[in-house]
C-alpha cells in the first residue's frame with residue numbers, strides 16, 4: 001500500500017529528528033509511511049523553535065537532580081536556610097505506649113518506656129561555627145524548633161503535609177534514635193545497614209506514626225517507604241511478646257510480602273520478634289498450627305491469604321495495633337476492596353492505627369481512605385503521582401506489533417539493551433510468547449508470571465537478583481514494590497494500561513538515587529493513549545515534543561476502558577514454533 005500523502009503544507013521541521021533528540025526513537029526507513037502520517041498532523045510553526053531548543057537540550061541523565069528526589073545527596077546540598085537552634089521536642093502529645101512486661105531476649109534494650117525531656121535535650125545538635133566549608137550532610141546539624149523551622153525544612157525537602165498538628169520531621173537517624181530513645185538493637189541495625197540519612201518520606205512519616213497518628217503517604221518509587229513504616233512499627237512494638245499479631249502489613253503480591261519480611265528480619269536482628277508470612281503451608285486447619293500462628297508478633301501477607309485465614313478461624317487480628325497497607329491504592333481498588341473490608345472488620349482494637357503507603361494515590365482512593373481513617377495526615381513527597389526524576393524516559397514508535405521484536409533484537413545487537421533489564425508485557429500469554437522468542441535468540445532471559453509455581457517464581461527472582469538472569473520478562477505482577485538493586489533498564493514492550501502501572505513499572509529502575517532508563521514501545525493502536533505516558537514524562541522533567549503535548553488526553557471513560565481491557569494485540573511470533581514448554 002502506498003504511503004498516505006499528508007494533506008496541507010509540509011511541516012518545516014523533521015519531527016522525527018526532533019523526537020530522536022527528546023526521548024522518542026524512530027527507524028525512519030521502516031516507518032516512512034507513519035512518519036508522513038505524523039508529520040501531516042504536526043503543527044509546523046510552534047515546533048520549529050521547540051526543535052532547536054530541544055535538540056540542544058541536555059539529556060535527562062545529565063540534568064540536575066531535583067532536590068526532593070536527591071535522597072542520597074548525589075546533587076548539591078540544599079541551601080542552609082534553617083536557623084541555628086537547639087533541638088526540642090516537636091509538637092504532638094505523648095506517643096509512648098509500652099505495655100511490655102514481656103520477656104526480653106538476649107539483646108535486651110535500654111528502657112524504652114519513657115520519653116523524657118532529658119531525651120530531647122540529648123538530641124540537641126548545633127552547627128559548628130568554625131567550619132566554614134559547605135557541609136555535604138548539612139541536615140546533620142539542623143534543629144527544628146518552631147513551626148516556621150519545620151515549614152522551611154519541609155519546603156527544602158519537597159515534603160507537603162495536609163492535616164492538623166503535624167509532628168515535626170526529623171533530620172538524621174542518630175537524632176531520631178536519641179530523641180525517642182530507640183532500643184539498642186534498632187539503632188545498631190539501622191547503622192549497620194547504612195541507614196544514617198533519612199529520605200524525605202522517612203523524615204516526615206516516621207514521626208507522624210510515632211505520634212500514633214494515621215498517615216496517607218505518597219512518595220516516589222524507590223524512595224524508602226518500606227523503612228518509613230517499619231521503623232515506627234518496630235519501635236512501638238517494644239519487646240517481642242509472641243501472643244498475637246500486633247502489626248499487620250498487607251501487600252498486593254506474595255513477592256512483595258516476602259521482600260518486606262526480609263527487610264523486617266534485617267531490622268530485627270538481635271531481637272526475637274516472631275514474624276510470619278502467610279502461606280498455604282502455615283495455614284492448615286491443624287489446631288497445633290493455628291495455635292502456633294497465635295504466637296507471632298508481626299504478620300506480612302497478601303489480602304487473599306489473610307481473608308482465607310480469617311474465614312477459616314485460623315487467625316485473629318483483635319490485638320492488631322498497626323495496620324499497614326503497602327501499595328495502598330492498589331489494595332483499595334475494586335478487586336481487593338471486599339477483602340480489605342473483611343480485614344478492617346477483623347481489626348477490632350480501638351487503638352488501631354492505619355497507615356497507607358504508595359508511590360501513587362489517585363484522589364478517589366484518598367477520599368475513600370478518609371472515610372475509614374481517623375483524622376489522617378497526608379504526606380506527599382515532590383509532586384504526587386509522578387515518576388522518579390533519576391529515570392530517563394523514552395517513547396519508541398515501533399509501527400505495529402511485529403516492530404517490537406525487531407526493535408528488541410536491534411537493541412540487543414547494538415548493545416543498547418542494558419542488563420539487568422525488565423521487560424513488561426500485558427498478559428501471561430504474551431510473557432510466555434516473548435520468552436519463547438528471546439530464549440531462542442540466545443539472550444540470557446527468564447520469565448515470571450502468576451502461572452508459574454511458587455518455587456519457580458522464587459528461583460527466577462533469586463537468579464535475577466544474583467545476576468544469573470540478565471533480562472526478565474514479566475507481567476504487572478512485578479510492577480509494584482519489588483526492589484531489585486541496580487536494574488538498568490525497564491522496557492514497556494506493551495503499553496501500560498494505566499498511569500499507575502506506568503509509574504510503578506518504570507520505578508523498578510532508578511531506585512535509591514541511582515540512574516535508570518525506561519523505554520516504552522508504542523504502536524499506532526496505542527496512540528490514543530500516548531498522553532498517559534507523555535504527561536508523566538513532562539511532569540517528571542523529561543523533554544517532550546510539543547506535538548505529543550498537543551495530543552488529546554484520554555477521557556475518564558477511555559482510561560477506565562484501557563485499565564479493564566487490554567488492547568487486543570497480534571501474537572508475538574516471528575520465528576517458526578519450537579516445541580518446548582517453559583521451565
Ligand SMILES: Nc1ncnc2c1ncn2[C@@H]1O[C@H](COP(=O)(O)OP(=O)(O)OP(=O)(O)O)[C@@H](O)[C@H]1O
Pocket residue numbers: 194195196197198199202219220221222223224225226227358359480481482483485507511512
Ligand atoms: N535512608 C536510607 N538510606 C539508604 N538507603 C535507603 C534508605 N531508605 C531506603 N533505602 C534503600 O532504598 C531502596 C528502595 O527502598 P524501598 O523498596 O523501601 O522503596 P519504596 O519507596 O517502597 O519503592 P516502591 O514504591 O517501588 O515500593 C531499598 O534498597 C532500601 O534499602
